[in-house]
Amino acid sequence: MKVLRPVLASVVIPATIATFLLTPMVSKAVWNSTPLRNQSSATKQKQKSKAIVVTSLGTWRTLNRSIDLGWVTDAKYTSLEIVNTKQTYHVGDILELEVVARDGNKRPKVYGGDYFRAVLRDKSQTASTTGAVRDHGNGLYTISFLLSFPGKVTPEVQLVHPSEAVQFLREFREVPNKRRWSCAFKFTGEDATTMCTLLSNRPLPLSSQCDFSVPNTSRTWFCEKPKTASCDRIRVCTSSQDVVDKLMTQEEQQLFERYEKS
Numbered sequence: 243m244k245v246l247r248p249v250l251a252s253v254v255i256p257a258t259i260a261t262f263l264l265t266p267m268v269s270k271a272v273w274n275s276t277p278l279r280n281q282s283s284a285t286k287q288k289q290k291s292k293a294i295v296v297t298s299l300g301t302w303r304t305l306n307r308s309i310d311l312g313w314v315t316d317a318k319y320t321s322l323e324i325v326n327t328k329q330t331y332h333v334g335d336i337l338e339l340e341v342v343a344r345d346g347n348k349r350p351k352v353y354g355g356d357y358f359r360a361v362l363r364d365k366s367q368t369a370s371t372t373g374a375v376r377d378h379g380n381g382l383y384t385i386s387f388l389l390s391f392p393g394k395v396t397p398e399v400q401l402v403h404p405s406e407a408v409q410f411l412r413e414f415r416e417v418p419n420k421r422r423w424s425c426a427f428k429f430t431g432e433d434a435t436t437m438c439t440l441l442s443n444r445p446l447p448l449s450s451q452c453d454f455s456v457p458n459t460s461r462t463w464f465c466e467k468p469k470t471a472s473c474d475r476i477r478v479c480t481s482s483q484d485v486v487d488k489l490m491t492q493e494e495q496q497l498f499e500r501y502e503k504s
Contacts, residue, residue, distance in 0.1 A: 309493040312346040315356050315404035319344035322399055325384070333389055337362075339373075339397065341383040343405075351381030355405030360385045364393035373397065407497040419443070420486055425479040427471035434468035438479060452476070 325338040341358060343351040360373030369391055376384040385399060403411070414420070419439040426433040437443075442451060442464045452473035454463040467473060 309406075309491075309497070311493070311496060314345060314406045314497065315343050315351060315401065316346040317401045319346070319348045320401060331389055333392055335389045337387040337389055337397075339385040339387075339399070341385060341399065343381045343383065351405070353381060353405065354379040354383070355408050356383070356401060357403040357405075357408055358383055358385070359400045359402050360387070361398045362387045362389075362395050363398060364391065364395045367391070367393050369393065373399075404497065410494060410497060414489070417489060420489060422482045422485050423479040424482050425465055426477045427468045427473075427475045428477045429468070429471040429475065433477065434471045436466035436468050437482075438463065438465035440464075 321342045321344070323340055325340045326336070331337065339360075343354075343356050345351060354377040356377070358375050360375055361370050362373060363370040371388060371390055373385045373387045376386070378384065385397075387397060419441050421440065423438045424435055425438045426435050440462055442448065442453075442462075443466065446466065450467050452465040452467050454465065454473075454476070455461060465473070465476065468475075
């Protein structure tokens with residue numbers, strides 16, 4: 243198989259930056275491999291030692307929520323290489339890759355939490371299989387693929403969210419009623435419009451809210467009761483992003499924007 247350069251990240255990592263992309267040529271049940279290495283073990287060890295000094299969990303965000311994107315995992319500098327290299331791979335073998343996460347300053351990360359997605363594809367057969375991603379908690383990740391079919395395959399590894407974005411999402415999910423909907427209630431003349439949320443609006447008494455929750459299920463839905471229409475006159479709802487936008491700073495939004503482009 244030929245070893246080229248890999249695709250890495252949801253911005254997909256450019257071919258000139260990632261370590262490699264795997265394109266094996268196989269006969270009926272054999273995988274031939276000629277791995278390439280871009281970095282020596284000594285160089286990698288030196289980089290890891292330096293990172294321990296300059297990188298720490300939490301450095302990317304200060305107490306005033308200001309974010310230094312230079313400390314955030316960056317797909318452009320994150321590398322990928324084959325761990326268990328050998329001349330021949332057979333169907334049923336395990337192919338292992340190692341991902342070294344690096345930040346915007348090219349420093350290896352020393353903590354985990356990045357959300358990677360890995361797929362092994364054979365485009366000619368429209369076949370694929372997912373890889374198991376193991377987070378070692380120190381900026382290193384191991385990806386394992388079961389070679390379940392012969393063919394010419396390419397592993398694709400995407401950085402869906404950096405660890406800093408994952409941490410933010412965990413904090414953000416604890417905020418109640420961050421999603422709101424504007425719902426119209428049919429009334430003689432003009433429609434009455436109120437705001438609706440998944441949980442009850444605590445500042446308002448329940449008597450001032452329309453409860454559309456389904457009993458004995460986890461489905462809850464509450465709307466501010468319109469002054470000119472009854473609750474059963476609800477007609478249409480439109481999602482509103484205003485609360486989400488207010489809860490996120492512009493820098494926090496960049497944690498996601500820089501990984502949405504392809």
